[in-house]
Structures are given as C-alpha cells and as structure tokens.
Amino acid sequence: MTQVTLTVNGKAVRRDVPDTMLLVEFLREELRLTGTHVGCDTSQCGACVVHLDGKAVKSCTTLAAQASGGTVTTIEGLANGSLHPMQKAFNDNHGLQCGFCTPGMIMSGVDMVARYKAAGKELTEHAIREELEGNICRCTGYHNIVKSIQQAAGEM
Amino acid sequence: MSENGIGKAVKRREDKRFITGKGKYTDDVRMENQAYAAFVRSPHAHARVTGVDSAEAMAQEGVIAVLTGPELVGDGIGNIITGWAITSKDGTPMKVGAWSALATDTVRYVGDAVAVVIAESRQAARNAAEMVDVAYDELPAVARGDRALQPGAPTLHDCAPDNMIFDWEIGDEAATDAALASAATVVELELVNNRLAPNPMEPRSAVAIFDEAEDHYTLYTTSQNPHVARLVLSAFYQVAPEHKLRVIAPDVGGGFGSKIYIYPEEIVCLWASMKTGRSVKWTSDRNEAFMTDAHGRDHVTKAKMGFDAEGHILGFKVDTIANLGAYCSLFATATPTYLYATLLSGQYNMPAIYGNVKAAYTNTVPVDAYRGAGRPEATYLVERMMTTAARQMGVDETELRRKNFIQSFPHQTPVIMCYDAGDFSGNLDKAMAAADVAGFAARKAEAAARGKLRGLGYSSYIEACGIAPSKAVGSLGAGVGLWESAEVRVNPVGTIEILTGSHSHGQGHETTFAQIVAERFDLPIDSISIVHGDTDKVQFGMGTYGSRSGAVGMSAIVKAMDKVEAKVKKIAAHQLEAAEDDIVIEGGQVKVAGTDRALGWHEVGLAAYTAHNLPEGMEPGLKETAFYDPANFTFPAGTYICEVEVDPDTGVTEIVQFTAADDFGTIINPMIVEGQVHGGVAQGIGQALLEQVVYDDDGQLLTGSYMDYCMPRADDVPFYTIEHNMTVCPGNPLGMKGCGEAGAIGTPPAVINAITDAIGTNDLSMPATPLKVWQAIQATRAPMAAE
Ligand code: FES
Numbered sequence: 025m026t027q028v029t030l031t032v033n034g035k036a037v038r039r040d041v042p043d044t045m046l047l048v049e050f051l052r053e054e055l056r057l058t059g060t061h062v063g064c065d066t067s068q069c070g071a072c073v074v075h076l077d078g079k080a081v082k083s084c085t086t087l088a089a090q091a092s093g094g095t096v097t098t099i100e101g102l103a104n105g106s107l108h109p110m111q112k113a114f115n116d117n118h119g120l121q122c123g124f125c126t127p128g129m130i131m132s133g134v135d136m137v138a139r140y141k142a143a144g145k146e147l148t149e150h151a152i153r154e155e156l157e158g159n160i161c162r163c164t165g166y167h168n169i170v171k172s173i174q175q176a177a178g179e180m
Numbered sequence: 181m182s183e184n185g186i187g188k189a190v191k192r193r194e195d196k197r198f199i200t201g202k203g204k205y206t207d208d209v210r211m212e213n214q215a216y217a218a219f220v221r222s223p224h225a226h227a228r229v230t231g232v233d234s235a236e237a238m239a240q241e242g243v244i245a246v247l248t249g250p251e252l253v254g255d256g257i258g259n260i261i262t263g264w265a266i267t268s269k270d271g272t273p274m275k276v277g278a279w280s281a282l283a284t285d286t287v288r289y290v291g292d293a294v295a296v297v298i299a300e301s302r303q304a305a306r307n308a309a310e311m312v313d314v315a316y317d318e319l320p321a322v323a324r325g326d327r328a329l330q331p332g333a334p335t336l337h338d339c340a341p342d343n344m345i346f347d348w349e350i351g352d353e354a355a356t357d358a359a360l361a362s363a364a365t366v367v368e369l370e371l372v373n374n375r376l377a378p379n380p381m382e383p384r385s386a387v388a389i390f391d392e393a394e395d396h397y398t399l400y401t402t403s404q405n406p407h408v409a410r411l412v413l414s415a416f417y418q419v420a421p422e423h424k425l426r427v428i429a430p431d432v433g434g435g436f437g438s439k440i441y442i443y444p445e446e447i448v449c450l451w452a453s454m455k456t457g458r459s460v461k462w463t464s465d466r467n468e469a470f471m472t473d474a475h476g477r478d479h480v481t482k483a484k485m486g487f488d489a490e491g492h493i494l495g496f497k498v499d500t501i502a503n504l505g506a507y508c509s510l511f512a513t514a515t516p517t518y519l520y521a522t523l524l525s526g527q528y529n530m531p532a533i534y535g536n537v538k539a540a541y542t543n544t545v546p547v548d549a550y551r552g553a554g555r556p557e558a559t560y561l562v563e564r565m566m567t568t569a570a571r572q573m574g575v576d577e578t579e580l581r582r583k584n585f586i587q588s589f590p591h592q593t594p595v596i597m598c599y600d601a602g603d604f605s606g607n608l609d610k611a612m613a614a615a616d617v618a619g620f621a622a623r624k625a626e627a628a629a630r631g632k633l634r635g636l637g638y639s640s641y642i643e644a645c646g647i648a649p650s651k652a653v654g655s656l657g658a659g660v661g662l663w664e665s666a667e668v669r670v671n672p673v674g675t676i677e678i679l680t681g682s683h684s685h686g687q688g689h690e691t692t693f694a695q696i697v698a699e700r701f702d703l704p705i706d707s708i709s710i711v712h713g714d715t716d717k718v719q720f721g722m723g724t725y726g727s728r729s730g731a732v733g734m735s736a737i738v739k740a741m742d743k744v745e746a747k748v749k750k751i752a753a754h755q756l757e758a759a760e761d762d763i764v765i766e767g768g769q770v771k772v773a774g775t776d777r778a779l780g781w782h783e784v785g786l787a788a789y790t791a792h793n794l795p796e797g798m799e800p801g802l803k804e805t806a807f808y809d810p811a812n813f814t815f816p817a818g819t820y821i822c823e824v825e826v827d828p829d830t831g832v833t834e835i836v837q838f839t840a841a842d843d844f845g846t847i848i849n850p851m852i853v854e855g856q857v858h859g860g861v862a863q864g865i866g867q868a869l870l871e872q873v874v875y876d877d878d879g880q881l882l883t884g885s886y887m888d889y890c891m892p893r894a895d896d897v898p899f900y901t902i903e904h905n906m907t908v909c910p911g912n913p914l915g916m917k918g919c920g921e922a923g924a925i926g927t928p929p930a931v932i933n934a935i936t937d938a939i940g941t942n943d944l945s946m947p948a949t950p951l952k953v954w955q956a957i958q959a960t961r962a963p964m965a966a967e
C-alpha cells in the first residue's frame with residue numbers, strides 16, 4: 025500500500041491505496057469522480073485525460089502514487105458553477121454524441137489551447153487535428169469537435 | 181409555432197451532464213456489497229475443454245467463487261439464441277450450433293468464455309482468473325468464411341458438418357442468367373468487405389443485483405434495447421421471469437449495433453449474483469471488447485452485371501460468402517440476407533437480380549449487425565460495380581447512374597423491397613454542385629503539378645430503415661415484431677413526460693423527441709422530459725438500431741399525442757361549451773378558434789385529474805399509449821462524392837473533400853442529423869482506409885488493441901460538406917426516413933472509387949492502406965518497367 029496525497033479539484037485528499045493503483049482508478053473508485061473514463065488499455069483513446077499540475081496527462085497511464093503531491097483537475101472541477109468556454113463550445117457546436125470521449129476531449133482541448141496561447145502560436149484546424157492524435161471519438165467524425173475547440177480557442 | 185419545434189437546430193438538452201462529467205454510464209454504478217467478475221477465456225481458436233481446475237484461484241485472497249459452464253447449464257440457464265430463422269434454398273432450416281454463455285466442452289474462438297471468477301476487487305478477480313487452470317485439447321481451426329466452406333475444413337458444430345449455416349437465395353436465377361446471356365456487356369467484380377470491430381468508446385459493462393428477499397434481479401447494462409434484453413434473458417435464458425427482472429440501460433456510450441445483443445457476460449453476471457448473493461460487476465477492457473463484441477461485415481463476393489448496348493442494366497447476379505463467426509448471434513442471420521440482398525437493386529432499375537448467400541461458421545468472434553448491417557455491403561458492391569462498369573464501357577459514370585436511376589415511385593424491385601419515394605437525380609445534382617465537380621479537372625491538373633494523383637469517387641446509396649413492419653419481417657423469419665411504443669403522460673400541472681421504448685446511445689433523443697412534442701402542443705421544450713432505458717419505468721419497447729428511432733419511435737409518440745390531443749379537445753370543448761372541431765391548441769392555451777375563450781394548457785391537465793367537470797362518461801387522467809407498427813421500410817438515399825489526393829511515392833491517401841447529399845425525408849433537428857452523417861462518414865472512411873480485424877490462419881486475433889486496429893483519428897478525416905434533399909416519406913406520420921447509418925453505408929465505395937480513379941487501376945481492396953495503394957500503383961507501372 026502507498027499513501028497518496030493529492031489536491032483534486034481544489035480539495036486535499038489522502039488515501040492509502042495499492043501501489044499498482046492507476047490515477048484513473050483513484051479518481052473513479054476512491055473519489056467517485058466518474059467523469060473521467062476508461063476507453064482502452066493501451067493509452068491511446070484519451071477518454072481518461074485529466075490535468076496534473078496544469079498539464080494534460082492520461083490518467084490510465086499514470087500511477088496514483090506517481091501523481092502524489094500533485095494537483096489534479098478533472099472534468100468535474102474544470103469550472104465552478106458556470107461552464108468553462110470549452111464546455112460551452114462543445115454544447116454550442118454539437119461536439120458530442122454519446123459523451124463518453126467528451127471529458128477527455130474537453131480536457132485535451134483546454135490543454136492544447138493553453139499551450140498554443142502560451143507559445144504564441146496559432147491553433148489552426150490542422151494543428152487541432154494533429155493535437156487530437158491521442159483522443160479517439162467514434163461518434164462525431166471529429167467535425168464538430170474541431171469546431172468546438174476552434175470556438176473555445178477564440179474565447180479562452 | 182414552437183421555437184424549439186420541428187426543423188430547428190435545438191442545442192442538446194442532455195449535453196450538460198456529459199460536458200460536466202456527470203453522465204451516468206453502467207461502469208459508474210457502484211452497489212453496496214459489490215463484487216467483480218473476471219472471465220477465463222480461451223486462448224485457442226478451437227479446442228475441447230477437458231478439465232477446469234480452480235483450486236489455486238479459489239485459494240487467492242478475495243476470491244468468492246469460480247463458476248463454470250457445466251454449473252451454468254446445470255442451473256438451467258439456456259443457450260444463447262439467434263432471432264431470425266433463415267431457410268436454405270433447398271428448403272432446410274438453418275443450422276444453429278449450441279452456444280452456452282460459458283463453454284461446457286468446446287471452445288470455438290479466442291476469447292470464448294470458459295469460467296468466471298467472482299472476487300472482492302477487479303484486480304483480485306483478474307489475477308485469480310489467470311490462475312484457473314483449464315486443460316484444452318487443441319483442434320484445427322479455420323478463420324476465413326470461404327475456407328470454412330471448402331471440403332476438409334475443420335467442423336465447428338456437429339449440426340453443420342460442412343460449416344454451412346444456410347445456403348440461401350433471393351430473386352430469379354433463370355431470368356438473371358438469361359439477362360446476362362443477352363447482355364452487350366457483362367462486368368465482373370470480386371470484392372471482400374473487410375471485417376470490422378464496432379468500437380463504441382464505452383466498453384460493454386454489466387452490474388447484476390440479486391435481491392434474495394424479493395427473489396428479484398436488476399441488471400444495469402450497456403444496451404441499445406433494454407426491453408429486448410429483458411425478454412431474451414427471461415424467456416430464453418431463464419435467468420428470471422420478466423416481472424422479476426428489471427433491466428436498466430443508463431447513459432450508453434455508443435453502440436453502432438454492438439450493444440443490441442445479449443452477450444454471455446450479462447447472463448453470467450446475473451446468474452453469478454444469484455449464486456454468490458452479491459452484486460456482480462463486469463466491465464470489458466478494450467482487448468476483451470475486440471475479442472467478444474460482435475464484429476461486422478466480412479463478406480467475400482463475386483458478381484456479374486449485364487448491360488445492353490445503351491448502358492441499361494439487364495441483370496445482376498451475386499454470390500456471397502458471409503462469415504458469421506463461431507456462433508449465430510442475435511441478428512446475425514438477417515444481416516447478410518434480408519438486410520443485404522434486398523438492397524442489391526441500389527437506386528437502379530434492374531429487371532433481374534439473383535443473389536446467393538452462403539453463411540459459414542468460423543473460429544472467430546460472432547459477426548452481427550454493425551452500423552448499416554448488410555446495407556454497406558450491398559452498397560459497396562453495387563456502387564463499385566457501377567463505377568467499374570462505366571470505366572469498362574468508357575462512359576461517364578454519372579451518366580450511367582442517371583440513365584439507370586429509378587424515376588417513378590412506388591417502385592417494386594425484384595428483391596422484395598418496394599421503394600416508396602426518392603429523388604435520385606436530385607441527390608446527385610446537389611452533391612455534384614456542392615463538390616464542384618465542374619472544377620475537378622483544374623484541381624487534378626494542379627495536384628499533378630505537385631506530383632500528386634487526384635481522384636473523384638461517387639457512391640449513390642440507398643438503404644432500408646425504419647425497421648420494420650412486423651408482419652412483413654415475421655413472414656421472412658424474424659422472431660420479434662419491430663414496432664415501437666410510446667406513452668405521453670400529461671401531468672396535472674401540464675408538464676409532459678414521454679416514455680419511449682427507443683433508447684439513445686448518443687442520438688440525442690432527449691432533445692429531438694421533445695421537439696416534436698413542443699411543436700405539436702406549442703409548449704416550451706423545458707416542460708417536456710423524455711424517459712427511457714428502464715424496464716420498470718417504460719412499457720415494452722424494441723429499442724434503437726436500424727435508424728428506426730425517428731421513423732418508428734417518434735411515430736409512436738405522434739400516435740400517442742393524437743390521442744392526447746383528442747382528449748384535450750374534448751375536455752376543452754366541454755368546459756368552454758364549444759364544438760370539438762373549433763378547439764385549437766396554441767401558445768400554451770387550448771382555445772375556441774376565433775374567440776377569446778380559452779383554457780391554459782395546464783388548466784386542461786388539472787381538469788383531467790380533478791375530474792370535477794369532465795364530459796359525461798370520460799375517464800379521468802391524461803395519459804395515452806400507442807404502439808406504432810410501420811407500414812413499410814423507409815428508404816433514405818443520397819449521393820456521396822469523395823475527392824482524394826494520393827502520394828504516388830508513399831501510397832498515402834488524403835481525403836481532401838467529402839460531400840454528402842442525403843434525402844432523409846423530414847428532418848427534426850438538422851444539427852443532430854448532420855452529426856449523425858459526420859460520424860457515419862468517419863466510420864465509412866475508417867472501413868475504406870484504416871480498419872480491419874485480422875485473424876491468422878489458426879484463428880488467433882492479431883488486432884486486439886488500438887495498437888493494431890487502426891481507428892480513424894481527427895487528422896484522418898476532413899471537414900465534411902453536408903447537403904440535404906427532401907422527399908417526404910409517405911409511410912409514417914412525420915415523413916421521416918432515418919439518418920443514423922447512411923454515412924457508414926454510402927462512404928466506403930465513394931472513397932475506393934476516388935482512389936482507383938486517382939491511381940488508374942480498379943484493383944484495390946479495403947482498407948486501402950498506403951502499402952496496398954502503393955503496390956497497386958506499382959502494378960500499373962510494372963509492364964512499362966518490363967519493356
Ligand atoms: S483510457 Fe487512457 S488512453 Fe484510453
């Protein structure tokens with residue numbers, strides 16, 4: 025067992041968990057934050073993306089113990105009360121159908137917009153599509169996901 | 181009328197919970213006292229099971245039980261059924277091999293479940309499952325459908341020694357042979373429709389809860405049709421009588437057909453819950469999904485089409501071998517027959533058609549309906565044939581299509597279907613205008629200057645949706661009726677609940693279903709809610725698949741609303757002392773037309789429930805139910821145009837433009853309809869360029885993860901151009917045809933026709949990977965090199 029201490033969505037949490045516990049299991053099973061999803065077992069679908077210390081990570085590929093001491097934001101903690109511009113953009117542009125990939129898409133989208141802003145680079149359609157390499161959606165054909173991220177990039 | 185009514189791009193009401201992480205999917209359910217299931221699966225494609233030793237697994241900490249097939253059968257759990265009886269051309273019934281949820285003596289594909297471990301945690305269950313020692317006697321295996329039907333192939337089921345499930349035919353063989361014999365040109369084609377894995381992003385999951393005190397079961401499951409699941413679990417698998425079994429499908433993360441079926445895992449979880457007295461959860465991982473979710477497609481086809489000297493089609497003869505995997509899944513036998521060969525006429529006048537379909541058992545995962553189900557296979561064949569024929573005859577392929585388009589309706593094809601409405605030339609015109617076909621030559625020249633090969637591909641698809649008229653499908657062998665149900669419940673305060681037997685797994689029913697109610701009663705959409713996915717709440721219904729929830733599910737709502745409206749008008753006429761015919765419903769009021777006499781909608785609702793002043797003999801309450809059985813299939817149709825650029829040095833194909841012009845009849849919410857097309861087109865591009873389930877000759881699955889099975893990513897697809905044409909469907913009250921599958925049906929031939937146009941050879945199979953495309957280009961160049 026390992027003691028894991030984290031700040032998750034602004035709240036300090038501490039749990040003793042098996043050494044092998046993944047961050048996504050910690051979030052879903054220990055904290056019951058079930059908005060973060062698991063869609064694969066090879067770190068490719070991105071349904072599990074959260075922010076760890078301000079950067080997008082795949083929580084299926086991160087041990088809870090590895091993250092210990094860090095600050096995690098999940099889809100549930102992205103906005104307080106009102107919607108984050110990225111969340112709103114997904115609703116405005118029909119960027120989701122079944123919603124299963126959506127938390128990961130939104131967390132990846134927020135991360136990519138922030139990175140491009142910080143680097144002073146333009147987030148083109150082409151760049152968005154390449155940046156989404158690690159996020160799979162089976163429902164939307166990506167059209168409206170790209171539009172959603174484009175809209176949010178203009179608003180964030 | 182209502183600002184959120186029919187035809188409006190209303191933003192989805194269900195989105196809020198999904199974008200904030202508050203969706204509730206099956207794996208999000210956690211019960212008190214919950215245990216976890218892990219399955220022991222066969223590593224062999226074909227073997228006898230000679231023993232299961234669970235002693236070591238049972239000794240592990242946290243392990244509650246290890247259960248096996250003989251115990252399951254001993255407890256009277258029935259075999260898994262198939263729901264559509266097909267009769268072979270010699271009159272014999274199809275051969276259905278027994279399929280137990282846990283194998284008793286033989287495993288027939290890699291992943292076939294042999295035992296289940298129930299433990300305190302998922303990890304403990306998985307670890308212990310590795311320790312269950314199963315003794316196997318390996319048997320020879322066969323993975324390809326065509327090979328399984330060859331003499332000497334290993335036999336999967338004793339009832340079908342030659343692995344032939346059925347040898348079925350449709351149409352008139354003699355007439356078709358005569359037509360081909362008289363043809364000026366006969367075009368031949370051999371095609372493989374590649375095997376696909378549906379891959380909804382939410383893996384399948386089940387939580388089974390046995391309540392011993394009540395002798396009652398609850399199953400949370402990832403289902404497109406919870407009532408059908410309950411019926412099958414109850415009537416056929418004998419898990420529990422229907423009134424003692426509640427099936428809840430909460431939010432479902434995509435399905436595409438793969439969540440129609442009732443799989444071994446759900447059965448076993450329910451049974452294990454009873455055996456152990458614990459709630460039992462199982463959630464598939466992706467690798468397990470590749471090994472157990474029903475696959476799609478997998479046809480090998482030879483076809484001939486005959487034309488007269490002017491290019492009119494005379495006859496079409498088709499021979500198909502369909503690989504159905506190791507067992508007959510629920511709709512597996514209908515897919516390559518009545519959902520495939522009945523669409524072989526495409527959009528064209530064809531005087532004679534003959535189709536022969538042989539279905540084979542193989543040592544692979546069962547194959548069943550996947551988005552489009554049979555219709556993509558038919559469309560791929562017909563539309564590659566039309567393009568091939570135009571190239572062979574040296575005529576313009578759009579002109580060849582136009583010349584043969586069906587122009588008048590209703591049109592009876594030689595293969596059962598009677599098309600009710602359509603405008604095929606109009607669809608083609610719209611697609612060609614939007615795709616700027618006129619400018620293609622210039623774009624091709626510009627691409628050539630950059631060393632790229634540019635090509636244009638067409639596909640004019642038609643499909644049959646609105647599945648389905650119960651009597652018709654019953655006469656063709658279906659084991660169920662395919663109507664839909666709805667209940668419209670007006671509450672005493674005037675708010676409305678719609679209880680529907682359809683079940684959304686991403687289609688946005690909570691929005692579109694409410695739109696038709698808002699339109700009809702001219703009420704704010706916020707006063708309407710949709711209830712679905714729970715057999716305790718909703719009357720029996722058939723669920724969501726086959727693009728049926730609009731044409732069939734919404735029609736049921738319309739029928740129930742008709743009854744509500746009639747009663748509302750009676751109550752209002754009585755209270756306002758007017759004639760029923762003079763009552764109108766608008767603006768939240770029920771009024772006497774042309775006067776200021778009116779009741780609020782909510783006042784009528786209240787009046788129905790207080791029952792103080794109702795017409796003589798009227799029952800109190802305001803709640804109506806309807807079961808709607810469609811009169812015919814519906815026939816969405818359209819033309820898709822794909823423009824590609826191929827790099828001849830690498831074989832890499834880029835889709836530079838994709839245009840879809842569809843005729844879906846009435847559209848309730850264009851935003852949602854376009855989203856359905858986007859997703860379907862992406863899956864079609866996936867089939868054409870990227871996706872293929874691969875088994876080796878021994879039946880080992882080589883594509884068991886996203887490392888080996890190539891899913892479409894955002895940078896594999898373009899922005900799509902979507903156009904709508906509209907001919908109203910005469911068969912249902914809203915005039916809808918259905919839009920859920922069109923993209924997956926129409927796209928693959930458009931993509932392949934575009935690539936073959938670009939590279940100048942017709943010899944290319946799906947998925948058209950860079951290697952295959954490069955090899956095809958090299959093959960065209962080889963003769964030159966040899967000179
Ligand atoms: S679950 Fe993490 S990448 Fe798929």
Ligand code: FES
Nearest residue numbers: 121122125161163
């Ligand atoms: S919305 Fe269903 S997987 Fe993306």
